[in-house]
Amino acid sequence: MSRDICIYQEFLTPAHQEAIRAAAGETGFTPHFFTLDQFDQARECLQHCEVLYAHSVDLLRAAPETLKWYCCSFAGVDPYCQDDGIFKNPDCLLTNSNVYGVTIAEHVVMVTLMLLRRMPEYEAVVRERGWSNQLPIRSIRDNEFTILGTGNIGNHVAERMRGMGAARITGLSRSGRAREGIYDEVLPISELDRVLPRTKILVMALPGTAETIHILNRRRIALLPGDAYVINVGRGTAIDQAALKEALDGGKLAGAALDVMAPEPLPKDDPLWGTKNLILTPHVSGNMTLGYTCNENVRLFCEDLKNYAAGRPLNGCVDRKKGY
Amino acid sequence: MSRDICIYQEFLTPAHQEAIRAAAGETGFTPHFFTLDQFDQARECLQHCEVLYAHSVDLLRAAPETLKWYCCSFAGVDPYCQDDGIFKNPDCLLTNSNVYGVTIAEHVVMVTLMLLRRMPEYEAVVRERGWSNQLPIRSIRDNEFTILGTGNIGNHVAERMRGMGAARITGLSRSGRAREGIYDEVLPISELDRVLPRTKILVMALPGTAETIHILNRRRIALLPGDAYVINVGRGTAIDQAALKEALDGGKLAGAALDVMAPEPLPKDDPLWGTKNLILTPHVSGNMTLGYTCNENVRLFCEDLKNYAAGRPLNGCVDRKKGY
Numbered sequence: 001m002s003r004d005i006c007i008y009q010e011f012l013t014p015a016h017q018e019a020i021r022a023a024a025g026e027t028g029f030t031p032h033f034f035t036l037d038q039f040d041q042a043r044e045c046l047q048h049c050e051v052l053y054a055h056s057v058d059l060l061r062a063a064p065e066t067l068k069w070y071c072c073s074f075a076g077v078d079p080y081c082q083d084d085g086i087f088k089n090p091d092c093l094l095t096n097s098n099v100y101g102v103t104i105a106e107h108v109v110m111v112t113l114m115l116l117r118r119m120p121e122y123e124a125v126v127r128e129r130g131w132s133n134q135l136p137i138r139s140i141r142d143n144e145f146t147i148l149g150t151g152n153i154g155n156h157v158a159e160r161m162r163g164m165g166a167a168r169i170t171g172l173s174r175s176g177r178a179r180e181g182i183y184d185e186v187l188p189i190s191e192l193d194r195v196l197p198r199t200k201i202l203v204m205a206l207p208g209t210a211e212t213i214h215i216l217n218r219r220r221i222a223l224l225p226g227d228a229y230v231i232n233v234g235r236g237t238a239i240d241q242a243a244l245k246e247a248l249d250g251g252k253l254a255g256a257a258l259d260v261m262a263p264e265p266l267p268k269d270d271p272l273w274g275t276k277n278l279i280l281t282p283h284v285s286g287n288m289t290l291g292y293t294c295n296e297n298v299r300l301f302c303e304d305l306k307n308y309a310a311g312r313p314l315n316g317c318v319d320r321k322k323g324y
Numbered sequence: 325m326s327r328d329i330c331i332y333q334e335f336l337t338p339a340h341q342e343a344i345r346a347a348a349g350e351t352g353f354t355p356h357f358f359t360l361d362q363f364d365q366a367r368e369c370l371q372h373c374e375v376l377y378a379h380s381v382d383l384l385r386a387a388p389e390t391l392k393w394y395c396c397s398f399a400g401v402d403p404y405c406q407d408d409g410i411f412k413n414p415d416c417l418l419t420n421s422n423v424y425g426v427t428i429a430e431h432v433v434m435v436t437l438m439l440l441r442r443m444p445e446y447e448a449v450v451r452e453r454g455w456s457n458q459l460p461i462r463s464i465r466d467n468e469f470t471i472l473g474t475g476n477i478g479n480h481v482a483e484r485m486r487g488m489g490a491a492r493i494t495g496l497s498r499s500g501r502a503r504e505g506i507y508d509e510v511l512p513i514s515e516l517d518r519v520l521p522r523t524k525i526l527v528m529a530l531p532g533t534a535e536t537i538h539i540l541n542r543r544r545i546a547l548l549p550g551d552a553y554v555i556n557v558g559r560g561t562a563i564d565q566a567a568l569k570e571a572l573d574g575g576k577l578a579g580a581a582l583d584v585m586a587p588e589p590l591p592k593d594d595p596l597w598g599t600k601n602l603i604l605t606p607h608v609s610g611n612m613t614l615g616y617t618c619n620e621n622v623r624l625f626c627e628d629l630k631n632y633a634a635g636r637p638l639n640g641c642v643d644r645k646k647g648y
Contacts (some may be wrong), residue, residue: 022549082611102463102465102489103461103463106437106440106441106463106464106465106480106488107437107441109433109434109437109488110434110437110438110441110443113430113431113433113434113437114434114438116430116613117430117431117434117611119434122605122606123447123609125606126605126606127602129590129592129597131588131589131590131605132606133605133606133607133608133611135608135611136614137427137608137611137612137613137614137615138613138614138615139430139615139616139617140428140430141430141613141615141616142428142615142616154360159487160487160488163483163484163487163488164433164484164487165426165431203326227477234437257639264455265455266453266455268453273453280450281446281450281457282446282449282450282455282456282457283457284441284457284461287441287457287459287461288461289440289461289462289463289465290460290461290462290463291462291463291465291466292463292465292466293463
């Protein structure tokens, strides 16, 4: 019986397809490629496939009980970790693609600098063809960061801030542990209340789980210093948005940059729009970049395909109960 | 006879004044502090001063022949290098303050990412409360940089791009030499034509001299690939702005970010406003940041004050003929 892979992706170049064909050939698989406008064809093909490489809740729901591995090309897999029978095969492996650390970290560096350097205000000056340049600005150099979530994203952010001369970088993780040599200090998330008062820039990069909902609540926002900035690239549910808006509009915080919100898309009449000193972006931080992210995504899939065929553990494996 | 220093600055905190008083005390000087609204008082005091620490063409013109050292708190000293008798004492020492590399490099990182990540377009989406996020974006990681001018600014830019995973960083300087270990390759500026076609991000950080005027002219702009970006934080005169505008509006370049223009302020009716894929900022890249830049400025002045008193060469010395 042939072993088939259903691949439902938009970003693959001919070189990427070639790499996948080569890895599949080596391991006795046949890949079937579909673009996002070929949903029906992909669903039909999927019925005899053992592996799916995609990022589609709808397609996964249409998969047969015989699907053994779903490789999600995104990093955030919360939609696949709800116990609602989305997997017909309860033992189906789920992997995510942890290749977004670089692009998300570049987004974080960008918005951190835009906040510190008052860029939204200068852009307003320029839109009026004005010329004023005396706003006090701040620097990454010698500044103090707290990174909530020390996974792939948090690590890449910390490395970049370190390279730009940050004075202190504190990492917070569930276990209180993280990769060596990146953070000045790593603490368990239970220490968050103690760390917030000394935080100048809070970067939030947590997965969406029951424990992270509204982790930055009204009480904790009040623990941050008045000149602090908040940046969220994890999940929108991690912040009490009403409380954040109040703090920003009331000048209790210097600014914030949210790339994730609840809900998404943010409704046109949501009070968050138009909040003072708030940079909103429509969930773009983890967008694949031409080149690096796409290449890495394919490379990791091919690597795990070889692991899968050889019966070895998969690098990107997600614990569906924990949600990450 | 007392040896006096006239200090005409806005940014000094009490701690900075204390540091200057201490350095002056050690070396037998008396500092006199004036804020920018005390021009007349500063001018009067200056008549019996040996040293001036300021950034004011007008005040320098009012200095007596007995002024021996003008420490400019800015990095760009082109206004002081024109042979028009601005110095009554032809042997007066001129030093500049090379402390802006950090803040200017942070600006360059910010605008580079804003260009690569299509931020002006996403900001337009957000102003309309929209939600679309499918623009192809690019990354600093694996990208190719050319840095025109390998002084303090260029070095700090290169270090940051290297830290973020740039694939290749070529430095261009008058001498073809630069600090070791920062650039993949350093070439003389005469090689510019050969380097432009392989440049994806051109960062210009040149001083304003006769040789740098329109160094990026129409012919050279055409040598850049169509997906290249141009960033200028040196002097506006280095670019043929009409040719740049044409290339951007015609889609011959991916984008540009100019923090310096000719003239400044840019007139309300200048054709440069509203150019496609152009980020303009009103000469803010070298703004002092709260903390680092201010502290360094004072530290360097105090260090050179001790050098001056001891008859040693000054660190910040500028060759008034060369202009840097």
